[in-house]
Amino acid sequence: MSTATVSTSAPAPLAAPSAAPSPPPAPAEAPDSRWRTLRHVASENPLSLVAAFMLAVFVFVAVFGPTLAPYDPFASDGDATLQAPSAAHWFGTDNLGRDIFSRVVVGVRLDLLIALGSVVLAATTGTILGLCAGFFGGRTEKITGHAMDMLMAFPLFVLAMAIVAALGNSVANIVYASAIINLPFYVRLARSETAVLRGAGFVEAARLVGASSPRILFRHLLPNILPPLSVQASLNMGWAMLNAAGLSFIGLGVRPPAPEWGLMVSEGASYVVSGEWWIPLFPGLALMLAILTFNLLGDGLRDLIDPKRRS
Amino acid sequence: MTTPARPLLQLENLSKRYPVPGGSLHAVDDVSFAIMRGESVGLVGESGCGKSTLTTLITRLADPTSGHILFHGAHIGDIPAADFARRPERALIQKVFQDPTDSLNPRITAADSIAEPVRLLRRITDRARVRARVAELADLVALPPLCLDRFPHQLSGGQRARVGIARALASEPSLLILDEPTAALDVSVQAVVLKLLADLRDRLGVTYLFVSHDLHVVKLLCTRVLVMYLGKIVESGPAEQLFAYPKHPYTRALLSAAPGAHVARIPLAGEARSPVNPDPYTCRFHGRCPQGRPECEQSAPALTPTTPAHSVSCHFPVLA
Numbered sequence: 356m357s358t359a360t361v362s363t364s365a366p367a368p369l370a371a372p373s374a375a376p377s378p379p380p381a382p383a384e385a386p387d388s389r390w391r392t393l394r395h396v397a398s399e400n401p402l403s404l405v406a407a408f409m410l411a412v413f414v415f416v417a418v419f420g421p422t423l424a425p426y427d428p429f430a431s432d433g434d435a436t437l438q439a440p441s442a443a444h445w446f447g448t449d450n451l452g453r454d455i456f457s458r459v460v461v462g463v464r465l466d467l468l469i470a471l472g473s474v475v476l477a478a479t480t481g482t483i484l485g486l487c488a489g490f491f492g493g494r495t496e497k498i499t500g501h502a503m504d505m506l507m508a509f510p511l512f513v514l515a516m517a518i519v520a521a522l523g524n525s526v527a528n529i530v531y532a533s534a535i536i537n538l539p540f541y542v543r544l545a546r547s548e549t550a551v552l553r554g555a556g557f558v559e560a561a562r563l564v565g566a567s568s569p570r571i572l573f574r575h576l577l578p579n580i581l582p583p584l585s586v587q588a589s590l591n592m593g594w595a596m597l598n599a600a601g602l603s604f605i606g607l608g609v610r611p612p613a614p615e616w617g618l619m620v621s622e623g624a625s626y627v628v629s630g631e632w633w634i635p636l637f638p639g640l641a642l643m644l645a646i647l648t649f650n651l652l653g654d655g656l657r658d659l660i661d662p663k664r665r666s
Numbered sequence: 667m668t669t670p671a672r673p674l675l676q677l678e679n680l681s682k683r684y685p686v687p688g689g690s691l692h693a694v695d696d697v698s699f700a701i702m703r704g705e706s707v708g709l710v711g712e713s714g715c716g717k718s719t720l721t722t723l724i725t726r727l728a729d730p731t732s733g734h735i736l737f738h739g740a741h742i743g744d745i746p747a748a749d750f751a752r753r754p755e756r757a758l759i760q761k762v763f764q765d766p767t768d769s770l771n772p773r774i775t776a777a778d779s780i781a782e783p784v785r786l787l788r789r790i791t792d793r794a795r796v797r798a799r800v801a802e803l804a805d806l807v808a809l810p811p812l813c814l815d816r817f818p819h820q821l822s823g824g825q826r827a828r829v830g831i832a833r834a835l836a837s838e839p840s841l842l843i844l845d846e847p848t849a850a851l852d853v854s855v856q857a858v859v860l861k862l863l864a865d866l867r868d869r870l871g872v873t874y875l876f877v878s879h880d881l882h883v884v885k886l887l888c889t890r891v892l893v894m895y896l897g898k899i900v901e902s903g904p905a906e907q908l909f910a911y912p913k914h915p916y917t918r919a920l921l922s923a924a925p926g927a928h929v930a931r932i933p934l935a936g937e938a939r940s941p942v943n944p945d946p947y948t949c950r951f952h953g954r955c956p957q958g959r960p961e962c963e964q965s966a967p968a969l970t971p972t973t974p975a976h977s978v979s980c981h982f983p984v985l986a
Contacts, residue, residue, distance in 0.1 A: 560763060560770075561782070562751065563727065563756075564760075564787060564833065564837065565752075565756050565757075565837075566786060567751065578771075
C-alpha cells in the first residue's frame with residue numbers, strides 16, 4: 356500500500372483486489388479513558404470534589420429537611436426570643452423565638468427548588484429557541500435575536516422585580532421571572548454553538564440520508580451543543596438562587612413566614628444594629644455556601660467538558 | 667461500456683447562480699452531460715470552479731437556477747430540495763464526503779451513523795434487522811466489528827473513511843458521488859481506500875461520479891473525465907484519451923502541473939476571471955490561457971465534439 360500504487364500510470368479500471376484491504380490495527384483506547392479524565396480533573400481541581408460533596412449534602416438536606424430539623428420552623432416561642440447561638444439553638448432564635456437552624460435547614464428545599472425550576476425552564480426554552488435561531492437563520496434568527504436584545508436592555512434584576520410585582524408574589528412567579536431574565540444567555544449560547552455546527556459536514560450528511568429538520572436539530576445538533584449549555588446551567592444555578600433570595604429580600608419574593616434564606620436575611624437585617632447578628636448571618640452563610648457550591652461545580656464541569664477553556 | 671441505453675444521470679443546461687452584491691455569481695453555468703449506468707466518471711477542476719456546487723445540485727441539497735436533472739429518465743431537478751428527502755430517489759443518489767472527520771457526528775457511534783440511512787431510507791425499523799444490515803455493511807467496507815460501537819474520535823482516519831463509505835452505501839444507491847474521498851487521508855491510507863472503492867464498484871455495480879483535483883486518482887479509477895473551469899465543462903472524454911491527448915489548453919496546463927508529469931509545466935499567468943457576471947461573449951479561460959487570441963474575446967466557445975467521445979470547448983483546441 357505504498358504511494359506507488361496510486362501513481363502508476365495504469366489505466367482504470369483498477370483490478371479488484373481479491374482480499375479485503377488489511378484492517379488497520381484497532382486503537383488501544385480503552386473505554387475507561389473517561390474515568391481517567393474525571394480522576395485527572397479531580398486531582399487537579401480538588402475544589403470541585405469538595406463542591407460535589409457539598410452538593411450531595413445540600414440535596415440530602417433538601418430531601419430530608421423537615422425530618423432533620425430539631426424544631427418546628429414555624430413554631431414561635433415567646434419565652435425564647437432573640438437568643439444567641441447555644442447548645443439548644445445552634446444558630447440562635449429570631450424575634451419570634453423560632454429556631455434559626457431549623458428554618459435554615461428547611462429552607463434548603465425551597466431555595467434549591469426555585470433555582471432548579473428557573474434554570475431548567477430557562478435552559479430548555481432557551482436551548483430550543485437558540486437551536487432554531489442558529490439552524491434556520493434568517494427571520495427566525497432575527498426575531499429571537501431582537502427579542503433577546505430587548506430583554507437584555509433592561510437591568511435584569513429590575514426586570515425580575517417588575518415581573519414579580521406585576522404577576523404577584525408566589526413561588527411560581529419567582530421561578531418564571533428568574534427564568535425569563537436568564538433566558539437570553541441560553542439562547543445566545545445555543546444559537547452561536549448551533550450556527551458554528553450548521554455548516555458541518557455531518558449536518559449535510561444527515562440531510563443526505565433523509566433526516567428531517569427536527570431530527571437534525573435534536574438528534575444531531577443538540578448532543579453537540581449540550582456540554583457548553585450544561586456548564587452554563589450549573590454556573591447559572593448559583594445566580595438564580597441569589598436572584599430568588601434577592602427578590603425575597605426586597606419583599607417581592609416568597610412571603611413570610613416561609614423559611615427562605617433571602618427573606619430571613621431581610622427579616623434579621625434590622626437586628627444587626629442591636630447586636631442580634633445571628634439572625635441574618637446564618638441564612639446568609641447558607642446562601643453563600645450554596646452559591647459557592649454551584650459555581651465551583653460549574654468550573655469543575657467546564658474543565659471536564661472543555662479542557663481548552665480551563666481557567 | 668457505452669451501450670446506447672438511457673443514461674442513469676443526465677444534466678441538461680444546468681445552472682446555479684447566487685445573487686451577490688452587484689450581480690450574480692455563476693457557480694455552475696449551463697452544464698450538460700450524461701452518465702451511463704456502471705460508468706465511473708471523474709470530475710476535475712481547481713477549487714472554486716463549481717465542482718462542489720454541482721454535487722450539491724446532483725445530490726439535490728440545493729435547487730438549480732435553471733436546467734434539468736434527469737435521473738433514470740425522471741426530472742428530479744424540479745423537485746424542491748426540501749421535499750427531496752421523502753422521495754424514493756433520495757436513497758439512490760448518495761455521497762461520500764471529503765473529510766470523514768467533519769462528516770461524522772462526533773456524538774454518534776459508527777454503528778448509529780451507518781444505521782441512520784438504513785432506518786430512514788430503507789425503512790427498516792426492526793432493531794435486529796438494522797443491526798444485521800449494519801454489520802453486513804461494515805463487513806463490506808472491511809471495517810472491524812469492534813469499531814462499530816466507537817465514536818469517531820476513537821477511530822483512525824481510514825476507519826472513519828470506511829464508516830463514511832458504509833453510510834453512503836447503506837441505502838443501496840445506484841449513483842455514488844465521491845467528493846475527494848481521499849483528500850483528507852494519509853497517503854498510505856489513500857491507496858487502501860481507493861482500492862476499496864474500486865473493489866466496491868466492481869462488486870456492487872454502483873455508478874461513480876468522482877470529484878477530485880487529484881489527477882492520478884481520477885486516472886486510476888475513472889473511465890471518463892470531465893474537466894470543469896469556472897462553472898463550465900471545458901473538456902470531456904475517455905480517461906485514457908484525455909490524459910494522453912488533452913485538447914483544451916486548461917486541461918494541458920492541469921496535467922502538466924500534476925506531480926510526476928512527463929511534460930514541461932505550462933504555467934498559468936494571472937488570476938481566473940471573476941465568476942460574477944461573466945461576459946457571455948468571452949471565453950472563460952481568456953486572460954489566463956497561454957494561447958488566447960483576439961477571437962476568444964468575441965465569442966465564447968461551446969463544448970463541441972472533436973471525436974464522438976471527446977468534446978472540447980475551445981476555438982483553438984490542441985489537435986494531436
